[in-house]
């Protein structure tokens with residue numbers, strides 16, 4: 001009998017020790033999470049310490065490792081130390097929290113290592129010429145000291161990031177323009193971190209995508225063809241097959257013809273709705289905010305009780321692709337007293353009305369339409385109206401450093417279309433919680449604000465920083481591709497060819 005028992009008691013011991021080991025391992029795991037969370041929670045909701053160390057980019061830039069600070073790589077708690085600027089925090093402990101938790105230490109005067117950007121001098125027909133600006137003298141660029149060309153108003157403005165980013169690079173060369181430089185223009189492309197292509201592609205789509213009866217092709221198509229020919233003949237493009245290029249395509253239909261050829265570049269987009277993942281994806285590309293069309297709520301002293309409308313929506317109901325939820329929601333919400341559900345896009349005269357509507361609502365609904373994103377989210381942020389986002393595939397700007405759950409409510413489409421679900425959820429959010437989110441909105445709104453000259457922590461600077469965070473991954477990939485470059489197999493250099501989509505990223 002004893003013999004018969006022993007295997008099973010062994011089994012028990014074995015199981016027991018497995019259990020002990022498991023308990024031990026999981027408590028270690030929990031403990032380590034405790035320390036990690038503890039070490040990060042104090043830094044608030046947006047942690048710029050997660051950004052690459054400014055020295056990081058410069059190290060990558062010239063391959064000089066002597067500027068590495070040992071502190072930067074010494075493991076402390078968690079793996080955060082790799083990216084954290086320990087030194088600066090110690091030296092300037094007071095130098096944080098400019099924006100309710102945003103650490104600005106990486107932007108102080110001493111340690112500023114802006115992203116170095118080479119910008120092609122494309123003919124003006126690709127950029128300010130589209131704004132009816134005429135070049136004077138030899139320069140293809142406006143002289144910002146005399147006059148800054150204006151961007152057309154109205155709905156064109158939503159996708160105007162191309163204008164603000166280009167102006168900022170130009171301004172980086174003009175002494176005396178007060179701006180905050182996360183990026184500077186350099187004239188020597190060998191010294192640049194990235195190569196910027198100043199084509200105002202959204203404006204080109206908005207203004208010139210109609211085919212003129214006398215021509216076979218729209219001006220937008222022609223410009224894209226010209227651009228493609230230009231780029232692929234440049235030594236900068238050939239060097240790395242365009243992988244270090246930054247191309248703007250914020251309007252979902254911009255660059256429609258050339259995107260499949262330019263895919264190795266970093267695209268700056270509104271969302272990925274109309275892109276196959278091998279052409280554009282979160283790993284490679286940068287999502288930028290729309291410019292809001294609703295007026296900012298300056299000196300907002302409203303509160304939960306003074307905003308009478310519970311939930312606000314304005315937009316078209318019937319949309320293609322993924323917009324079906326709008327109709328469903330309309331039928332679910334149309335009879336609710338404190339819900340404003342109105343159709344029609346915001347036209348010129350509608351902006352004032354929509355501004356008043358959003359400024360007097362507690363929550364603003366963002367439902368996927370033709371594309372996963374829309375300017376409505378940024379209108380809501382500018383109105384300090386807590387966004388309720390129903391868009392399963394939405395990608396949000398700078399989400400690697402910004403926690404949207406602190407000022408937005410996300411609802412899965414499948415839940416939102418259930419009877420009563422949405423309103424029960426929203427009504428369950430009481431004054432305290434709403435006020436916290438409203439407070440956050442006021443703190444983050446500047447991150448979505450486009451302006452010239454650009455200032456610290458606005459959308460232009462945030463986009464440059466998002467581009468800077470892509471640089472290490474590009475360098476990694478390029479260096480890997482170089483491993484076997486001494487062997488004849490790559491003849492002209494694998495790096496020069498435009499590879500087929502998918503085998504790079």
Ligand SMILES: *[C@@H]1O[C@H](CO)[C@@H](O)[C@H](O)[C@H]1NC(C)=O
Pocket residue numbers: 062064065066067
């Ligand atoms: C590397 O940086 C150090 C100090 O910044 C400098 O003295 C040295 O010349 C640099 N070396 C190269 C190869 O750039």
Ligand SMILES: *[C@@H]1O[C@H](CO)[C@@H](O)[C@H](O)[C@H]1NC(C)=O
Pocket residue numbers: 109110
């Ligand atoms: C800040 O940077 C500017 C430009 O590089 C320089 O002229 C100025 O002396 C710096 N100020 C301080 C306090 O270091």
Ligand SMILES: *[C@@H]1O[C@H](CO)[C@@H](O)[C@H](O)[C@H]1NC(C)=O
Pocket residue numbers: 188189190191
């Ligand atoms: C551009 O930069 C590279 C690398 O720093 C340098 O070798 C080259 O001489 C520079 N070219 C010009 C025209 O200054």
Ligand SMILES: *[C@@H]1O[C@H](CO)[C@@H](O)[C@H](O)[C@H]1NC(C)=O
Pocket residue numbers: 214215216
């Ligand atoms: C338009 O296309 C037709 C036939 O493809 C061609 O004969 C004609 O010359 C083209 N016109 C222009 C303006 O390119």
Ligand SMILES: *[C@@H]1O[C@H](CO)[C@@H](O)[C@H](O)[C@H]1NC(C)=O
Pocket residue numbers: 298299
């Ligand atoms: C906001 O408040 C400031 C200071 O009280 C005031 O100077 C400014 O005119 C106000 N702006 C608006 C748009 O009311």
